[in-house]
Amino acid sequence: MPASGVITGHGPLLQVSAEVAGALADGRAVVALESTIISHGMPYPQNLATAREIEQVVRDHGAVPATIALVGGRLRVGLDDAALERLAAPDEVAKASRRDLAALVATGATAGTTVAATMYIAARAGIGVFATGGIGGVHRGASTTFDVSADLVELGLTPVTVVCAGAKSILDLPATLEVLETNGVPVVGVGTDEFPAFFSRTSGLPVAHRVNTAAELAALIATQRALGLGGVLVANPIPEADALAPAEIDGIIEQALHDADEQGVKGKHVTPFLLARVNELTGGRSLAANVALIRNNAAFAADLAVAVSAGDRAGGATRT
Ligand code: PSU
């Protein structure tokens, strides 16, 4: 399936909104947005406000937003406000990664989709650019727990470009970059040579490649696609003015990890637990930074999608 262009071969399980389908059919820019960030990544009601706001940021930058989720057992691409409200409601919908999709679809469930599941659905719909806040990765202690997010596997498999602000240091960042390398995922810094650490612009860890503009990145993506390779991870640092000092956040992350350990939190519950605990312990500070970096990623992803669709219209890269 092409990373952008006409939607083909999807049946009743995949429902693309008329607006998104129209944009794809015309070759216009579309940006996929995930929904676990709404259902499990932020508290209510800020999650709902943020979901609406980033859709508007994508529009302001000339692209069509396609928020993706499981709603009543359908893979939905492009949500109406009622669906956003349902995902954001504090009474808990499910969290769907790739391995959960068939079971949740079969039982008619509603769920937020992780980066992995959202990439899979975006690719099925023909969307090639996706914005989020932070990706999942290798958890600290993974050498004994084997807790490595399916996001890292999906990035190796699925030809979608994910714009993020790095990963939170609730994760083992050096190990996360190693697994991305193993899976053949290009990690590309935007105006930086370092992998950003979500709340802060730096981690001390180098990225393999750097671009300074969306147009430069569009050329890299066209070539990645022409070579038939998988996903691209774009690391876009949080704006300077919104960044938190590592000294401010490090102790809180240690506390959250300690609490998870003490309460015996395991498996798919680990990431949501840590995100909620970090939000609680920092109060509004980390949430404001979180919203700021998502806005920044949505804006860059929209500029990127516009550049990619312009390249496609001009003929794009030739296939090998
Ligand atoms: N990291 C964040 N915010 C998030 C997530 C991760 O800073 O909302 C969510 C994303 O949806 C990501 C998922 O794909 O958590 C990873 O979950 P797991 O570690 O269980 O794969």
Ligand code: MN
């Ligand atoms: Mn996990």
